[in-house]
Amino acid sequence: MGQGAVVVTTARAHGPAQSWVSRVFSTDHKTIGKQYLALGVFWAVVGGLLAGAMRWQLAWPDGRVPGLGEIGPDTYNMLVTMHGTIMVFFVAMPILLGAFGNFLIPLMIGARDMAFPRLNMLSVWTFALASLVLLASFFVPGGAASAGWTAYPPLSARPDYSGVEWGLNLWILALALEFASFLMGGVNYLTTAMALRAPGMTFFRLPMLVWQQLTAATLFLLSVGPLIAGAVMLLLDRTLGTGFYAPELGGDPLLWQHLFWFFGHPEVYVIFLPALGIVLEILPVFSRKPLFAYRWIVWATVTAGALSFVVWAHHMFQSGMDPRLAMPFSVTTILISVPFAFIVFCMIATLWGGALRFDPPMLWALGFLTMFIVGGLTGIFNGSAPADIYLRNTYFVVAHFHYTLFSAVVFGGFAGLYFWFPKMFGRLLPARLGTLHFWLTLVAFNVTFFPMHHLGLAGMVRRIANPLQYDLLVPYQWVNVVATLGALGLLGAQVAFVAAVVQALITGRRAPANPWEANTLEWAAPSPPLHLNWGARVPIVHRGPYEYSRPDQPTDWLPQHAAAAPAGR
Amino acid sequence: MLNWLAWLPENAAVGGAEIDGLLRLIYTLTLAWAVLTLGAIGFCLVRYRRRPGRRARYVTGERPAEVAWVLVPVAVVLGLDLWIDVRGAPVWRRAKLERPAAEVVIQVTGRQFNWEVVYPGPDGRFGTDDDRRFLDEIHVPAGVPVRLVLDSRDVIHSLFLPHLRVKQDVVPGRTLETWFQATRPGAYELPCAELCGLGHSGMKGWLHVHPPEEYARWVREQWS
Numbered sequence: 001m002g003q004g005a006v007v008v009t010t011a012r013a014h015g016p017a018q019s020w021v022s023r024v025f026s027t028d029h030k031t032i033g034k035q036y037l038a039l040g041v042f043w044a045v046v047g048g049l050l051a052g053a054m055r056w057q058l059a060w061p062d063g064r065v066p067g068l069g070e071i072g073p074d075t076y077n078m079l080v081t082m083h084g085t086i087m088v089f090f091v092a093m094p095i096l097l098g099a100f101g102n103f104l105i106p107l108m109i110g111a112r113d114m115a116f117p118r119l120n121m122l123s124v125w126t127f128a129l130a131s132l133v134l135l136a137s138f139f140v141p142g143g144a145a146s147a148g149w150t151a152y153p154p155l156s157a158r159p160d161y162s163g164v165e166w167g168l169n170l171w172i173l174a175l176a177l178e179f180a181s182f183l184m185g186g187v188n189y190l191t192t193a194m195a196l197r198a199p200g201m202t203f204f205r206l207p208m209l210v211w212q213q214l215t216a217a218t219l220f221l222l223s224v225g226p227l228i229a230g231a232v233m234l235l236l237d238r239t240l241g242t243g244f245y246a247p248e249l250g251g252d253p254l255l256w257q258h259l260f261w262f263f264g265h266p267e268v269y270v271i272f273l274p275a276l277g278i279v280l281e282i283l284p285v286f287s288r289k290p291l292f293a294y295r296w297i298v299w300a301t302v303t304a305g306a307l308s309f310v311v312w313a314h315h316m317f318q319s320g321m322d323p324r325l326a327m328p329f330s331v332t333t334i335l336i337s338v339p340f341a342f343i344v345f346c347m348i349a350t351l352w353g354g355a356l357r358f359d360p361p362m363l364w365a366l367g368f369l370t371m372f373i374v375g376g377l378t379g380i381f382n383g384s385a386p387a388d389i390y391l392r393n394t395y396f397v398v399a400h401f402h403y404t405l406f407s408a409v410v411f412g413g414f415a416g417l418y419f420w421f422p423k424m425f426g427r428l429l430p431a432r433l434g435t436l437h438f439w440l441t442l443v444a445f446n447v448t449f450f451p452m453h454h455l456g457l458a459g460m461v462r463r464i465a466n467p468l469q470y471d472l473l474v475p476y477q478w479v480n481v482v483a484t485l486g487a488l489g490l491l492g493a494q495v496a497f498v499a500a501v502v503q504a505l506i507t508g509r510r511a512p513a514n515p516w517e518a519n520t521l522e523w524a525a526p527s528p529p530l531h532l533n534w535g536a537r538v539p540i541v542h543r544g545p546y547e548y549s550r551p552d553q554p555t556d557w558l559p560q561h562a563a564a565a566p567a568g569r
Numbered sequence: 570m571l572n573w574l575a576w577l578p579e580n581a582a583v584g585g586a587e588i589d590g591l592l593r594l595i596y597t598l599t600l601a602w603a604v605l606t607l608g609a610i611g612f613c614l615v616r617y618r619r620r621p622g623r624r625a626r627y628v629t630g631e632r633p634a635e636v637a638w639v640l641v642p643v644a645v646v647l648g649l650d651l652w653i654d655v656r657g658a659p660v661w662r663r664a665k666l667e668r669p670a671a672e673v674v675i676q677v678t679g680r681q682f683n684w685e686v687v688y689p690g691p692d693g694r695f696g697t698d699d700d701r702r703f704l705d706e707i708h709v710p711a712g713v714p715v716r717l718v719l720d721s722r723d724v725i726h727s728l729f730l731p732h733l734r735v736k737q738d739v740v741p742g743r744t745l746e747t748w749f750q751a752t753r754p755g756a757y758e759l760p761c762a763e764l765c766g767l768g769h770s771g772m773k774g775w776l777h778v779h780p781p782e783e784y785a786r787w788v789r790e791q792w793s
Binding site: 073074076077080147148152153154155161162163247248251252253254287288289290291292293294295296318319320323324326327330331334335337338341342344345346348349350351352353354355356357358366369370373374377378380381384385386387389390392393394450451453454457458459461462463464465466469470471472546548549550551556 | 570573574576577578587588591592595596598599602603606607609610613614617618619620623624625626627628629630631635636638639640642643646647650651653654657658660661664665666681723724725727729731734735736737738739740741742743745758760761762763764765766767768769770771773
């Protein structure tokens with residue numbers, strides 16, 4: 001496929017004289033990436049405030065939550081449901097896939113734009129529509145969805161069970177639009193990476209972030225079909241009274257759980273892998289060392305992706321499915337920990353013998369690494385079917401998936417933002433505020449979520465609005481208070497980020513093209529890159545992305561596009 | 570804060586000790602790995618922080634001799650993981666697959682937002698006139714296996730007995746079973762562990778474990 005076609009179509013849409021219309025309705029992958037980022041950040045604020053309200057309620061269940069008043073069980077169920085939905089589908093996916101994938105894939109592979117720029121634009125606007133529908137669902141009579149982000153029927157399948165009528169229908173519609181949006185995005189990512197790589201950019205010279213994005217897109221494409229089928233059946237059950245999930249009509253509630261988790265577990269990696277990709281980019285740059293075992297990590301990623309399709313029933317050990325299935329799924333779950341253990345060890349091996357710089361992107365990347373190790377290890381508890389008898393649906397599980405997913409979305413996401421902010425917006429973020437932001441977030445994160453392991457072990461189940469209703473939990477209420485104080489601190493810590501961005505945009509220094517002395521192609525473009533990314537000619541790639549501290553080079557970095565090494569052997 | 574297992578409610582069932590033992594095994598192994606890996610990272614951060622005049626080592630890690638540094642610990646992880654499953658399999662089998670001959674069989678039906686408890690009465694059969702119904706309370710004797718026959722009237726609930734290390738989802742349209750053998754008399758809380766609607770928070774019952782003679786007296790009182 002010629003690059004010329006892309007140049008012509010996008011150049012026509014964006015001549016030099018841009019109106020605001022063509023800037024908003026842009027087909028430029030960088031603008032679309034920033035639009036995904038803006039929508040994701042908006043939802044992160046909403047999702048974070050919902051979490052703050054939940055934590056407040058759990059610490060002081062008899063009082064009033066500021067801004068919301070007294071929270072009844074109906075509101076609490078809504079908070080739980082919408083917090084989960086928003087964070088997974090409307091924060092993690094648009095930021096980690098939508099924003100970083102769109103902004104970086106064409107730049108990193110040396111393309112001028114995505115393979116299908118208009119489809120790309122349709123993708124982000126479909127996501128905007130999904131956002132609008134989800135937002136509207138808060139304001140319909142009966143309120144927003146309240147059957148959990150996993151929406152288990154029959155609770156979700158009959159309005160009289162949950163008390164929510166239109167909120168849950170709109171929830172299904174919003175997810176359907178969101179899936180359509182990311183299907184379009186995924187097709188684009190895969191096609192772009194296959195067809196538009198710059199000369200010399202072989203598959204094994206692709207930056208790791210691209211590999212992770214491609215694996216994530218593939219997992220999403222392959223897993224979402226069954227869930228769409230399941231969601232259509234759920235909508236029919238709700239609106240037309242069909243009985244796909246209604247036992248009294250010959251249906252089966254567990255059917256949904258299989259379809260949901262067949263998608264849901266790969267979905268965990270759809271979120272996690274792009275974050276991992278961000279961190280795998282950052283570690284070599286700030287260690288000034290090649291990524292340890294690049295090719296092996298690629299294969300480990302693909303292996304983990306493949307295994308993610310055969311672990312779903314570990315979410316269902318106690319669900320009433322045939323208990324003989326538990327041990328096989330326990331074994332596959334344990335097997336999937338092997339490629340991730342491999343990647344974690346490779347990350348540590350990358351640090352080993354390096355010359356580490358502790359700029360904010362590196363701090364966030366290290367936060368991701370260390371917190372993910374904790375989350376990965378607690379996953380071993382949950383992955384064991386007999387241990388899960390006690391732990392399932394307790395706060396231990398809540399602690400576990402926040403150590404994995406929060407570390408992916410927040411530590412991974414901020415690592416990426418601090419790293420690529422100069423490229424995206426052409427300004428340097430103030431390092432001191434970034435460092436402060438990191439430490440405040442790290443401490444508050446642990447104060448919030450570490451005690452949840454203990455609450456879970458003490459027997460606190462998920463999705464309850466008032467721990468004081470349980471005699472078992474009354475002595476541990478102080479732990480809930482600690483977690484809530486941590487959560488409020490976590491929300492407050494984000495002020496440091498806002499301050500950093502404001503300062504950067506108003507008085508920040510202009511970013512050079514390559515502020516971190518990094519090797520990958522995006523740093524060859526100006527900050528921010530111009531429309532169509534490269535000048536007259538796309539860069540030519542001569543080597544892999546992580547050639548740091550080569551003994552035969554005078555500098556400790558050697559960009560992918562730099563011509564032959566200056567110093568001879 | 571670091572001894573997690575001290576936070577478990579005191580075990581009151583025969584099978585519970587096995588589950589606690591498994592949790593202890595996993596806890597010990599994962600704590601050791603946390604110390605090792607986080608320790609290695611901490612070491613790197615101090616030892617290899619940037620210092621003037623020193624360059625990083627150029628190691629790609631692609632050569633088998635280099636990858637071996639990573640593959641060996643991975644093999645250890647795999648071995649330990651499989652050990653956890655080998656140790657866990659019999660625990661799972663006894664908890665979920667074996668059905669010991671139970672002297673006491675009780676029907677527990679979840680509904681929004683109570684546990685309905687039915688005893689078959691002296692004839693030992695459900696659905697006869699001598700059945701007795703209770704709401705949110707189960708009475709059992711200590712020291713003998715008790716079988717619970719589970720069903721739901723509406724949505725999915727989950728029967729959770731933290732002290733007895735028992736959890737089983739309760740699904741409409743399926744009759745599921747679980748069992749336990751209590752070791753200590755006492756009153757144990759029974760929360761619903763699956764989001765089941767407006768009253769999920771606070772949907773709970775009590776399991777009363779009686780010494781055998783006290784249980785016999787309770788039975789006589791109910792069916793006299």
